Amino acid sequence: MSALPTNYLTPTGREEAWRFTPLKRIAGLHDPATSVADRISIALSGAVRPGFTINKVKSADIPAKSATDDAVIQRVRSGVAEVTHLEIGKEAIVAEPIILTRTPGNTSEFSRTVITAGAHSKATVIVENSGNATLGEEIEIRLEAGSNLTFVTLQEWSDTTIHLGRHHAIVGRDATFNSITVTVGGSLVRLLPTVEYSDQGGSAELLGLYFATDGQHLEHRVHVEHGIPNAKSRVTYKGVLAGDQARTVWIGDVFIRKNAEGTDTYELNKNLLLTDGARADSVPNLEIETGEIVGAGHASTTGRFDDEQLFYLMSRGIPMADARRLVIRGFFTEIINKIGNEVIEERLMSRIDGQLAKVGA
Amino acid sequence: MSQLVIKDLQVGVETEAGMTEILRGVDLTINSGEVHAIMGPNGSGKSTLAYSIAGHPKYTITGGTVTLDGVDVLEMSVDERAKAGLFLAMQYPVEVPGVSVANFLRTAATALRGEAPKVRTWVGEVKEAMSKLAMDPAFSERSVNEGFSGGEKKRHEILQMELLKPKIAILDETDSGLDVDALRIVSEGVNRVKAEQNLGIMLITHYTRILRYIKPDFVHVFAGGKIVEEGGPELADRLEEKGYAQYVKA
Numbered sequence: 001m002s003a004l005p006t007n008y009l010t011p012t013g014r015e016e017a018w019r020f021t022p023l024k025r026i027a028g029l030h031d032p033a034t035s036v037a038d039r040i041s042i043a044l045s046g047a048v049r050p051g052f053t054i055n056k057v058k059s060a061d062i063p064a065k066s067a068t069d070d071a072v073i074q075r076v077r078s079g080v081a082e083v084t085h086l087e088i089g090k091e092a093i094v095a096e097p098i099i100l101t102r103t104p105g106n107t108s109e110f111s112r113t114v115i116t117a118g119a120h121s122k123a124t125v126i127v128e129n130s131g132n133a134t135l136g137e138e139i140e141i142r143l144e145a146g147s148n149l150t151f152v153t154l155q156e157w158s159d160t161t162i163h164l165g166r167h168h169a170i171v172g173r174d175a176t177f178n179s180i181t182v183t184v185g186g187s188l189v190r191l192l193p194t195v196e197y198s199d200q201g202g203s204a205e206l207l208g209l210y211f212a213t214d215g216q217h218l219e220h221r222v223h224v225e226h227g228i229p230n231a232k233s234r235v236t237y238k239g240v241l242a243g244d245q246a247r248t249v250w251i252g253d254v255f256i257r258k259n260a261e262g263t264d265t266y267e268l269n270k271n272l273l274l275t276d277g278a279r280a281d282s283v284p285n286l287e288i289e290t291g292e293i294v295g296a297g298h299a300s301t302t303g304r305f306d307d308e309q310l311f312y313l314m315s316r317g318i319p320m321a322d323a324r325r326l327v328i329r330g331f332f333t334e335i336i337n338k339i340g341n342e343v344i345e346e347r348l349m350s351r352i353d354g355q356l357a358k359v360g361a
Numbered sequence: 362m363s364q365l366v367i368k369d370l371q372v373g374v375e376t377e378a379g380m381t382e383i384l385r386g387v388d389l390t391i392n393s394g395e396v397h398a399i400m401g402p403n404g405s406g407k408s409t410l411a412y413s414i415a416g417h418p419k420y421t422i423t424g425g426t427v428t429l430d431g432v433d434v435l436e437m438s439v440d441e442r443a444k445a446g447l448f449l450a451m452q453y454p455v456e457v458p459g460v461s462v463a464n465f466l467r468t469a470a471t472a473l474r475g476e477a478p479k480v481r482t483w484v485g486e487v488k489e490a491m492s493k494l495a496m497d498p499a500f501s502e503r504s505v506n507e508g509f510s511g512g513e514k515k516r517h518e519i520l521q522m523e524l525l526k527p528k529i530a531i532l533d534e535t536d537s538g539l540d541v542d543a544l545r546i547v548s549e550g551v552n553r554v555k556a557e558q559n560l561g562i563m564l565i566t567h568y569t570r571i572l573r574y575i576k577p578d579f580v581h582v583f584a585g586g587k588i589v590e591e592g593g594p595e596l597a598d599r600l601e602e603k604g605y606a607q608y609v610k611a
Contacts, residue, residue, distance in 0.1 A: 330459025
């Protein structure tokens, strides 16, 4: 009889959840043998305004409300002493977006953030990630009854960044969670945009876009857990890949549990491959344990650039490079437009133009 | 005064079985202000003629020349052909999701004019052209051709022609799928642009119906990848009566 290995929780790459991820490229963030600094890397951009507060809280005083079996996130939880807590007040209407900017340090680091949207509040939170980082992080978003939160994360990392994160929303009664995840930078990014419902009547929209060029591995593992009746979810992720060894992974797990009657869900993933040598994995996974639902569906497409679109635009005098840019911008428009902040929208479009120019696609 | 000269044009498509010949030596000269109707049965190569002049990558030129005002068109990229003054109104305009008509038109006008049109005059220009084609102003906010009805797509093609001011336009079955009202509006648009800009037109059609609205100066019958008969408007009347049977090998 052989003894259990002592590190049996450490992913080996054979697990379903890790089989797409090149573990050699995550700087040991998953491995207890690797030491990782505990550092608060996130801060409010600008001044505190009426309607919300932001504080550092002892991690033990604000334990996670959701379960995770992700080895990196478990390390984040146990390795962090202080948590950044953004609290949007009860019934507060915060008109301008609350922008949280991350300034990574020079070492591998863990970070934990909690966002609480008070009952019947309405706000937009934008998390800006840029620069060079080796980061394991979790953001838990708690939506209290009737709250409405738009949550945007921007991964505009440099080409060397390693970022593993979980952005988990707990959607309360009649609450509305709109999220937009944008990943256009990083060497290896592996995000878990996940949602659960704590009461009936909740609604979640998870939008995402990613653009991978040479050697980038961008992975999004969406999980919507319908464990409560009468909740709604919509998932739309769009990706563009260009250049040698550009790699994206999209997993869309939607589980409708036996008691989740009245569930209404649809998930969609679309990928556009601009060049040879790029690879997009797309795995929608819908599991339904009750027939008493409003609707459930999924779709996934991965295709080449449409030469007919290019021909049409060029036949009107638009040069090839501009035509490609128009088509790619068009592909992402429906998602980027929902950010609702023109400065950021234009910045992202420029970044996408830059990625395109870089690969000469 | 412009002149499009097509000489002995031979075009094929690459298939698994090798090159399949479609155009077998087309000769045609179109001058500014002239309307040339190209009529022929399905599969005769009419659309191939249109697309090869516009530079669609699917088609391989295997022989012959196409010049516009003496300049070799076949050497040009697709966008250069448009800049030289050629316009193709497509039978099946392509959908471009997420790109608004307004953005598309402005980008095209900028490319063709070499500078961005002045916002104030441009907006007026577009509005006026749209109202002449009985198009709802809300149209400009929609994605290019996405969810357009057949009639809307064709109006949108003619709108582009009106705004982009080509020298020679090729209208590929612009009449197909249009009801009588839409056909009249689209034809009036073509006639207007022709009158204002002394446009030369290659009007490709299967039916004579559109020729009641757009009067051809010349009619060319197309069959088996080349022009098999030429004449004036009276030839169209004869086709209306007798059909294409006499041109098609049994």
